[in-house]
Amino acid sequence: HIPVVLSESGIKETVYNDFYIGEDSDVVIVAGCGIHNCGNQDSQHDGVHRFFVGKNARIRYVEKHYGEGDGSGKRILNPVTEVYQEAGSYVDMEMVQIKGVDNTHRITRAELAEGATMIVHERLMTHGEQVATSVYEVALNGEGSSTDVISRSVAKDTSEQVFEAAIVGNSVCSGHAECDAIIMDKAHVVAVPKLDARNVDAALIHEAAIGKIAGDQLIKLMSLGLTEAEAEEQIIGGFLR
Template sequence: MNEIQKRLIAEVADLHDVPMGAYNFRANGKLAGRNTTANIDIQTKTEGSGIDIRIKDNTRNESVHIPVVLSDSGYKEVVYNDFYIGENCDVVIVAGCGIDNCGNQDSQHDGIHRFYVGKNSKVKYVEKHFGSGTGTGKRILNPGTEVYLQDNSVMEMEMVQIKGVDNTNRQTTAKLNKGAKLVVRERLLTHGNQQAVSGYTVTLDGEGSTADIVSRSVAKEKSYQKFEVKLTGNNRCSGHTECDSIIMDEGKILAIPSLEANNIDAALIHEAAIGKIAGEQLIKLMTLGLTEHEAEEHIINGFLK
C-alpha cells in the first residue's frame, strides 16, 4: 500500500503496523494483505465480491481486522462480507472504510456485512468511516449490516463517522433469539452539504432478549441527518433507543422512532433530544480563555466521545 492508503488504514482501523491475529486489507478493489489463524479463517468468495470469515467454537481473546481503502477517484464497488461466529466465542472485529478522493469523479464503497453469531458468544464490532482529499468528487459510503444473534449471544457495535464523508446511508437490521443482547453506540458528525441517513430495524423474538441503541450526532453548516429506528418486541423483552443531537448553523435533523409491542411483557422505550449548544456552556468556556470557535469544538468533541 502507498502512503495515502496507509494513512487511511490508520484512520479507520487505528493501525500503524501489521496487526496481530487475523486480517484482510483491501485497497481499490484488490487484496492488499491477509492473515489467518488456527481459529479464524478468511476466504475470498467464489461468487461475487467479498470474503467469508469463519471463527471456530470457543475462540476467545482474538481479533479480526478487515479495513477497506479507496484512493482512486471514480472507483465504485459493492462488497459482501459474511461472518460465521461459532459458539462460546469472545472476539473483536474491526472494519471501516476510508476514501481519499482528489479527483472530480465520485468514489463509492457499499459494504454489506452479515453476522451469524453462535450461542453464548460475544462480539465487539467497530466500524469507522473517514473521508479526505481535495477533489470535487464525492466520497460516498453506504454500509449495510445484518445481525443474527442466537441464544444468549451478545453483539456490541461501535459505529463512527466524524469526518469527510459526503453521503452515507447506513442500514442495520438485527434479529435476536432467547437471552440475546444488542448494544449500539453511534457517533456522527456532518458539515458542509453532507447528508447522512441511519436506519435500525431490530426484532426481539426471543424471551429475555434486549436491545440498547444510542445515537449521538452533530449537524453543522448546511448538512442533513436522518435517524430512523424501529424496535419490534415479539416476546418478553426490553428495548431502548435514544437519539441525542446538536444542531448548528443551517443544519437539519430528522428523528423517526417506531416501537411495536406484540407481547404484553415487551417493554420498549424511545428518547430523543435535538437542540443547539447552550449559551451558558459557551460563556463558561470562553471565560477560561477559549474563543467561541474553540469552545464549540471542545463541547462537540466531548459530546461525541
C-alpha cells in the same frame, strides 16, 4: 481487521463479508473504511456485512468511516449490516463517522433469539452539504432478549441527518432507542422512532433530543480564555467522545 481504502476518483465497489461467530467464542472485529478523493468523479464503497452469532458467543464490532480529498467528486459510503443472534449471545457495535463523508446511508437489521443482547453506539458528525441517514431495525424475537440503540450526532453548516430506529417486541423483552443531536448553523436533523409491541410484556422505550449548544457552556469555556470556535470544538468533542 477489515481495512478498505479507496484512493482514486471514479471507483465504485461493493464488498461482502459473512462472519460466523462460533458458540461460546469471544471475538473483536474492526472495519476501517476510508475514501481519499481528489478528482471530479464520485468514489463509492458499499459494504454488506452479515453476522451469524452462535449460542452464548460475544462479539464487539467497530466500524469507522473517514473521507478526505480536495476534489469535487463525492465520497460515498453505504454500509448494510445484518445480525442474527442465537440464544444468550451478546453483540456490542460501535459505528463512527466523524469527518469527510459526503453521503452515507447506513442500514442495520438484527434478529435476536432468547436471552440475546445487542448494544449499538453510533457517533456521527456532518458538515458542509453532507447527508447521512441511519436506519436501525431490531426484532426481539426470543424471551428475555434486549437491545439498546444510542446515537449521538452533530450537524453543522447545511448538512442533513436522518435517524430511524424501529424496535419490534415479539416476546417478553426490553428495547431502548435514544437519539441525542446537536444542531448548528442551518443544518437539518430528523429523528424517527418506531416501537412495535406484539407482546403484552414487551417493554419498549424511545428518547430523542435535538438542540443547539447551550449558551452558558460557551460562556464558561470562553471565560477560561477559549475563543467561541475553540469552545464549540471542546463541547462537540466531549459530546461525541
